Amino acid sequence: MRKYLYGFKLYFLNSFNYRFNTLVNLLFGNVRLIIMVFFWVAIYGGDAQKTLNGFTLAGMITYLIIMDVFSSIIFGLRSSGQVYSGMIKSGSLGPALLKPQSLNISVYFRNLSEGITGMIPQFIVVACAMPFVARFLVWDVDLARMALIPLFLAVGSVSAHLLCSILGYMAFWLEEANAVLWSFMVLLNMLTGFFLPLDFFPKWSIAVLQMLPFASWGYIQTKIYIGLYPLGEQAALLAVQLAWVGALLLANKLIWQKGTRKFSSVGG
Numbered sequence: 001m002r003k004y005l006y007g008f009k010l011y012f013l014n015s016f017n018y019r020f021n022t023l024v025n026l027l028f029g030n031v032r033l034i035i036m037v038f039f040w041v042a043i044y045g046g047d048a049q050k051t052l053n054g055f056t057l058a059g060m061i062t063y064l065i066i067m068d069v070f071s072s073i074i075f076g077l078r079s080s081g082q083v084y085s086g087m088i089k090s091g092s093l094g095p096a097l098l099k100p101q102s103l104n105i106s107v108y109f110r111n112l113s114e115g116i117t118g119m120i121p122q123f124i125v126v127a128c129a130m131p132f133v134a135r136f137l138v139w140d141v142d143l144a145r146m147a148l149i150p151l152f153l154a155v156g157s158v159s160a161h162l163l164c165s166i167l168g169y170m171a172f173w174l175e176e177a178n179a180v181l182w183s184f185m186v187l188l189n190m191l192t193g194f195f196l197p198l199d200f201f202p203k204w205s206i207a208v209l210q211m212l213p214f215a216s217w218g219y220i221q222t223k224i225y226i227g228l229y230p231l232g233e234q235a236a237l238l239a240v241q242l243a244w245v246g247a248l249l250l251a252n253k254l255i256w257q258k259g260t261r262k263f264s265s266v267g268g
Helices: 001-014 019-028 033-042 058-078 078-089 092-095 103-136 148-172 177-191 203-209 215-219 219-226 230-262
Strands: none
Touching: 001 058, 001 215, 019 103, 033 058, 058 103, 058 148, 078 092, 078 103, 078 148, 078 177, 103 148, 148 177, 148 215, 148 219, 148 230, 215 230, 219 230
């Protein structure tokens, strides 16, 4: 495990070598969030007492901000599909398989470092804006309730890596897997609650959607913070998400074994 943590450290520090990219993310990374906040303020008509699908205006603004921070961590893990697709098509997968380490774990820690560094610009902007927006947010912080958030983030990061890796394995069989991969990513953005809380989907679908692995990519953690999940429901959701990780681990292993059997390294 030490070598993977060391690799994580190197990737993390390497991200800060590209200072211009960091500056651009700092300046423009929150444009979408600002637009969404103004959009929902307009939807609520500025009425702090109005409730839509269980969300007050303060709850919705808090949801958008916290979801943006949490999903930034997961976002780096979702690039695992592009990593595998690129390695398969370029032929660089062959040399990578010869290294004395698990490629799957190595890719996970590499993308986790990117997710954390990608979160930093969002966190800095949110922290700077906090004195001006604090009175518009929900501050119902309960330590017992908050304790499960890091665990859900860890589980969500693993499931995002595994699922997106499986999508990347399509490159074993498809000449151009990236188009299909990006199509899936657009769909997943909707199912994670990134653009719209899942509570605004048809009522019959909400119970199903929050049981899917995508819900742990930011949605569940954000609703826990706001206080919209009782402790018992959190435990049930955690059990479901852990079961998804187990199923994805098995599927990942089977598809990887089948794909590598037909892989031939012909690239550079």
